[in-house]
Amino acid sequence: MTTAINPGHLQFLLTGAFWTLILSLMAFLGGGAGGFLVALGRTSPFRLLRILAAVYVQIVQGTPLLIILFLIYFGLPSLGFSISPLLAAGVSLTIYVSAYLGEIWRGCLESVPKAQWEAAECLALSRTQRLFKVILPQAIRIATPPTVGFSVQIIKNTSLTSVVGFVELTRAGQLINNSIFEPFLIYIIVASIYFCLCFPVSAFSQRLERSGAARLRALKAVSA
Amino acid sequence: MILDFTAILARWQMLLDGLTLTIQLALVTTITGFIIGTLCAVARRSHVVIAARAATIYVESIRNTPFLVQIFIVYFGLSSLGFSFSPVAVAIIALTINVSAYTAEIMRAGFDSIHPGQWEAGECLGLSRVQNYWHVALRPAIERVYSSLTSQFILLMLASSMTSQISAEELTAAANFIQSETYRPFETYIIVALIYLAISLLMRLVFWGIALLAFPRRRRLGTNL
Amino acid sequence: MSIVMLKDVKKSFDKLQVLKGVSFSVAPGEVMALIGASGSGKSTALRCIDRLELIDSGEIVVCGHRVNDPQLDLRKLRLDVGIVFQSYNLFPHLTIEENITLAPRSVKKISRAQAREIALASLAKVGLSEKAQNYPEQLSGGQQQRAAIARSLAMEPKVMLFDEVTSALDPKLTGEVLKVIEALAASGITMIMVTHEMNFARRIADKVIFMHQGYVHESGSTDILTSPRTSELREFIGDELH
Numbered sequence: 001m002t003t004a005i006n007p008g009h010l011q012f013l014l015t016g017a018f019w020t021l022i023l024s025l026m027a028f029l030g031g032g033a034g035g036f037l038v039a040l041g042r043t044s045p046f047r048l049l050r051i052l053a054a055v056y057v058q059i060v061q062g063t064p065l066l067i068i069l070f071l072i073y074f075g076l077p078s079l080g081f082s083i084s085p086l087l088a089a090g091v092s093l094t095i096y097v098s099a100y101l102g103e104i105w106r107g108c109l110e111s112v113p114k115a116q117w118e119a120a121e122c123l124a125l126s127r128t129q130r131l132f133k134v135i136l137p138q139a140i141r142i143a144t145p146p147t148v149g150f151s152v153q154i155i156k157n158t159s160l161t162s163v164v165g166f167v168e169l170t171r172a173g174q175l176i177n178n179s180i181f182e183p184f185l186i187y188i189i190v191a192s193i194y195f196c197l198c199f200p201v202s203a204f205s206q207r208l209e210r211s212g213a214a215r216l217r218a219l220k221a222v223s224a
Numbered sequence: 225m226i227l228d229f230t231a232i233l234a235r236w237q238m239l240l241d242g243l244t245l246t247i248q249l250a251l252v253t254t255i256t257g258f259i260i261g262t263l264c265a266v267a268r269r270s271h272v273v274i275a276a277r278a279a280t281i282y283v284e285s286i287r288n289t290p291f292l293v294q295i296f297i298v299y300f301g302l303s304s305l306g307f308s309f310s311p312v313a314v315a316i317i318a319l320t321i322n323v324s325a326y327t328a329e330i331m332r333a334g335f336d337s338i339h340p341g342q343w344e345a346g347e348c349l350g351l352s353r354v355q356n357y358w359h360v361a362l363r364p365a366i367e368r369v370y371s372s373l374t375s376q377f378i379l380l381m382l383a384s385s386m387t388s389q390i391s392a393e394e395l396t397a398a399a400n401f402i403q404s405e406t407y408r409p410f411e412t413y414i415i416v417a418l419i420y421l422a423i424s425l426l427m428r429l430v431f432w433g434i435a436l437l438a439f440p441r442r443r444r445l446g447t448n449l
Numbered sequence: 450m451s452i453v454m455l456k457d458v459k460k461s462f463d464k465l466q467v468l469k470g471v472s473f474s475v476a477p478g479e480v481m482a483l484i485g486a487s488g489s490g491k492s493t494a495l496r497c498i499d500r501l502e503l504i505d506s507g508e509i510v511v512c513g514h515r516v517n518d519p520q521l522d523l524r525k526l527r528l529d530v531g532i533v534f535q536s537y538n539l540f541p542h543l544t545i546e547e548n549i550t551l552a553p554r555s556v557k558k559i560s561r562a563q564a565r566e567i568a569l570a571s572l573a574k575v576g577l578s579e580k581a582q583n584y585p586e587q588l589s590g591g592q593q594q595r596a597a598i599a600r601s602l603a604m605e606p607k608v609m610l611f612d613e614v615t616s617a618l619d620p621k622l623t624g625e626v627l628k629v630i631e632a633l634a635a636s637g638i639t640m641i642m643v644t645h646e647m648n649f650a651r652r653i654a655d656k657v658i659f660m661h662q663g664y665v666h667e668s669g670s671t672d673i674l675t676s677p678r679t680s681e682l683r684e685f686i687g688d689e690l691h
């Protein structure tokens with residue numbers, strides 16, 4: 001039975017898009033918290049922590065997100081933990097995001113000049129105070145454009161959760177396709193919706209990057 | 225809970241076949257993606273407005289949509305046009321389309337980082353625009369963005385796992401099949417994760433070796449451009 | 450008969466008119482020094498001669514090429530003109546020898562062996578034979594500038610343009626580069642050089658052009674450097690001397 005695409009389908013897709021955003025937000029918050037720990041671990045004065053964090057990053061960045069997702073969604077139940085698609089999706093995305101954001105943020109932490117740490121130390125601030133009062137405020141400025149940029153990757157990668165049956169935008173498209181079989185048209189519509197979600201974020205991050213670069217140039221001009 | 229890997233390891237032949245295809249996919253599309261991406265970067269920087277505009281639209285539409293959806297569009301798009309390609313061919317086409325856009329963006333940054341004086345010096349020596357790109361700009365541009373390029377190509381290899389969704393029989397598809405036969409999903413995906421990890425480490429090693437060959441200046445002097 | 454000729458050349462960047470009607474000509478074998486205050490348009494004039502900038506009006510003819518002609522074969526112009534910049538612009542990823550052989554090989558299609566010979570010959574002229582296999586960053590500023598001169602010479606241009614080639618160098622390195630240029634001047638090649646080295650200009654130039662506010666304000670033999678006719682040139686030389 002084949003029927004044409006109708007407004008009901010469109011509404012279904014938009015509901016899917018809503019879930020895509022919810023998932024992205026979950027992944028960003030969970031992954032952001034994890035990524036913060038990873039970044040701290042990677043720059044920690046303790047060797048063991050540094051190594052552990054580095055190994056974690058290497059493993060996650062060397063494994064496809066799809067495999068992480070399968071491992072959690074199919075693997076954990078076989079070990080006796082039952083898990084819903086939403087939870088599986090949330091956990092896998094959190095793992096994935098934490099490794100990548102952690103690395104991005106580590107770079108930002110390290111790009112704050114060493115002299116800043118030393119200056120803070122000379123003021124007798126504790127390590128935590130140095131980090132939170134001196135280094136982080138500077139690092140956050142540097143980190144904003146790439147973090148916003150990475151959000152686009154998060155939104156796009158939530159599409160993988162369709163594979164385990166979580167009904168977000170891509171899965172919504174598949175379901176509609178199962179009833180009306182117009183795959184090309186439907187996926188073009190799905191892609192367009194993704195584009196509308198992602199492009200503003202990309203454009204925003206590029207603008208941040210440009211103004212950041214301009215600010216950096218201005219700073220250099222002042223200090224030169 | 226007792227982990228048992230024997231049933232999976234017994235199907236090593238299947239894993240090996242999947243691994244081979246994964247490596248082939250990564251290798252072929254790294255090359256096609258690099259070439260097409262670099263050409264797109266040149267197009268984006270060109271003064272021919274139509275070429276620049278077209279390249280921008282291509283790059284932005286790919287970079288702002290998920291690869292999984294792109295695979296489906298290529299797969300169903302080709303068949304609705306009356307072509308019937310094998311899943312592997314579709315996978316190669318989709319991966320190339322995808323990674324070229326990212327490569328274009330990286331290479332554009334590389335070309336942009338070449339100082340105007342370099343282009344002028346080449347121009348004054350009588351080099352044509354193409355020769356200027358080829359002899360003067362290309363190698364320093366690649367050298368500057370090399371680590372972004374390598375990361376991108378490793379991400380590409382990882383992304384090839386998604387072509388299992390159009391039944392290209394690569395490593396992830398092999399894993400899906402093995403777990404459905406053995407009912408040991410956890411062990412299967414652990415092993416496959418390790419294999420992917422090994423490939424990505426191997427790729428880093430290979431790219432490091434290529435850098436030694438491609439950038440003799442850096443090898444000899446150890447400095448960055 | 451002139452080999453380089455500018456007639457009423459005008460050039461603006463946006464609203465700023467830099468060349469307001471510049472005319473001069475250079476005879477074959479002549480060495481011309483182009484002097485003038487910063488911002489007077491010396492670099493712009495040189496860049497127009499090699500068509501790095503398009504002029505708004507007027508005429509430039511170099512070795513018979515009408516530079517402002519849209520149909521001009523740029524390659525032919527560049528074969529006849531060599532230019533050396535203040536900032537060397539050597540290609541950092543190529544050795545000195547590769548820097549020099551690049552254009553002969555890919556523009557003139559000369560064989561590898563022959564290009565190599567040319568490279569070594571032109572390196573010998575600038576006293577850098579032993580640096581052929583080094584990369585630019587391994588050379589001092591003066592050596593890099595001499596290598597850049599050798600790179601231009603290897604194309605056997607009829608006219609050489611120099612734009613303040615020593616202003617990034619300290620006095621000792623300046624000396625070694627000027628010696629190379631002086632030897633070149635003696636070899637009979639046509640040269641136009643923008644320079645702030647008044648004594649050097651006096652010694653090797655046949656003709657001096659003083660640019661001021663977008664015009665050729667005064668020109669003549671090197672005598673005008675010792676006895677300037679206009680107060681602007683006198684003031685300029687006074688400024689340069691201390």
Ligand SMILES: Nc1ncnc2c1ncn2[C@@H]1O[C@H](COP(=O)(O)OP(=O)(O)OP(=O)(O)O)[C@@H](O)[C@H]1O
Pocket residue numbers: 462467485486487488489490491492493494613
């Ligand atoms: N590409 C450009 N865009 C805009 N303005 C320019 C450009 N190139 C040069 N100018 C301007 O043209 C004027 C003349 O510049 P030019 O470089 O020719 O001076 P110059 O005589 O070589 O000075 P100097 O001795 O400092 O090298 C300057 O005011 C400069 O700011």
Ligand SMILES: [Mg+2]
Pocket residue numbers: 491492493612613
């Ligand atoms: Mg100048």
